[in-house]
Amino acid sequence: MATAQLLGSWMQNMISSTNLRPHRNCHRSMRTARATFSQETASSGVRITEGNGGLPKVLLNSAHGSEAEIYLFGGCLTSWKPVNGKDLLFVRPDAVFNGQKPISGGIPHCFPQFGPGPLQQHGFGRNMNWSVGDSENIEGNPVVTLELKDGPYSRSMWDFSFHAIYKVELNSKSLTTVLTIKNTDKKPFSFSTALHTYFKASAAGASVKGLKGCKTLNKDPDPVNPSEGTEEREVVTFPGFVDCVYLDAPGEVHLDNGLGDVITIQNTNWSDTVLWNPHLQMEACYRDFVCVENAKIGKVELQPDQSWVAKQRISVA
Numbered sequence: 434m435a436t437a438q439l440l441g442s443w444m445q446n447m448i449s450s451t452n453l454r455p456h457r458n459c460h461r462s463m464r465t466a467r468a469t470f471s472q473e474t475a476s477s478g479v480r481i482t483e484g485n486g487g488l489p490k491v492l493l494n495s496a497h498g499s500e501a502e503i504y505l506f507g508g509c510l511t512s513w514k515p516v517n518g519k520d521l522l523f524v525r526p527d528a529v530f531n532g533q534k535p536i537s538g539g540i541p542h543c544f545p546q547f548g549p550g551p552l553q554q555h556g557f558g559r560n561m562n563w564s565v566g567d568s569e570n571i572e573g574n575p576v577v578t579l580e581l582k583d584g585p586y587s588r589s590m591w592d593f594s595f596h597a598i599y600k601v602e603l604n605s606k607s608l609t610t611v612l613t614i615k616n617t618d619k620k621p622f623s624f625s626t627a628l629h630t631y632f633k634a635s636a637a638g639a640s641v642k643g644l645k646g647c648k649t650l651n652k653d654p655d656p657v658n659p660s661e662g663t664e665e666r667e668v669v670t671f672p673g674f675v676d677c678v679y680l681d682a683p684g685e686v687h688l689d690n691g692l693g694d695v696i697t698i699q700n701t702n703w704s705d706t707v708l709w710n711p712h713l714q715m716e717a718c719y720r721d722f723v724c725v726e727n728a729k730i731g732k733v734e735l736q737p738d739q740s741w742v743a744k745q746r747i748s749v750a
């Protein structure tokens with residue numbers, strides 16, 4: 434795509450308002466850097482365009498025909514189309530794109546709190562502007578790295594210096610994300626986190642395999658005092674309201690979305706899995722999605738300069 438198309442005037446505003454870094458070499462003039470970034474990103478299958486509500490979004494296009502999109506607001510993946518062309522993520526019809534409220538759908542970040550807890554539900558990572566740190570292309574597969582650092586808004590709720598790095602790689606049939614949280618403060622901090630993935634589904638026909646034997650924290654009916662149990666089922670379904678944490682979940686589970694797709698959800702270091710469907714609490718859309726979330730429910734404590742890293746890979750056959 435031509436530079437002019439990539440960088441309209443809205444984009445130039447966004448560069449300053451979202452700390453978008455056009456290129457690693459910051460000594461170049463901004464103008465040259467913008468042009469270089471756009472040329473490089475166009476050829477790497479990574480480009481930035483205007484999304485809903487005028488919010489900037491990163492488009493990933495692989496040489497194989499797969500596609501994904503990520504809003505910088507919240508670092509939120511809102512679309513993933515493997516080569517079969519079907520979007521396997523779900524964005525709720527009540528989602529707003531105003532840069533004020535989190536985007537309800539896709540893969541929002543829960544950070545630095547999964548919740549419930551003292552901070553706002555699911556923390557603030559999903560309603561801050563992430564920036565683009567880097568982009569590359571590996572054998573036709575676009576890779577983009579987003580970053581989030583503390584600022585006055587996060588400090589007002591959680592007074593720590595941190596650096597979150599979110600690397601997203603799109604392959605023909607898979608989407609891999611690596612999240613790194615680094616303590617850049619002089620004091621330790623602790624956090625919980627999740628990738629709150631909304632999958633498009635027929636909730637009535639959807640099921641998850643791989644969780645049998647896990648300890649469970651069932652948040653239905655009381656999310657603050659969940660009841661402990663053990664999952665006995667080989668195949669977990671969504672017959673009504675579901676809100677359950679699976680502790681020490683395996684590195685791989687399988688979601689049958691009830692729409693003809695089986696999605697393999699693999700992880701490294703996301704120790705827990707959460708299943709959620711709001712049923713009649715969201716009458717307008719509960720039939721059309723299920724959430725299968727890789728999570729870290731127990732607190733991670735990081736000393737200064739320490740990092741925590743977790744990987745998720747979602748794929749279709």
Ligand SMILES: O=P(O)(O)OC[C@H]1O[C@@H](O)[C@H](O)[C@@H](O)[C@@H]1O
Pocket residue numbers: 537538554555629652656676677707709726
């Ligand atoms: O903030 P959202 O996207 O509406 O999601 C809320 C739900 O997120 C789930 O992860 C929690 O387990 C639920 O308890 C919660 O209600």
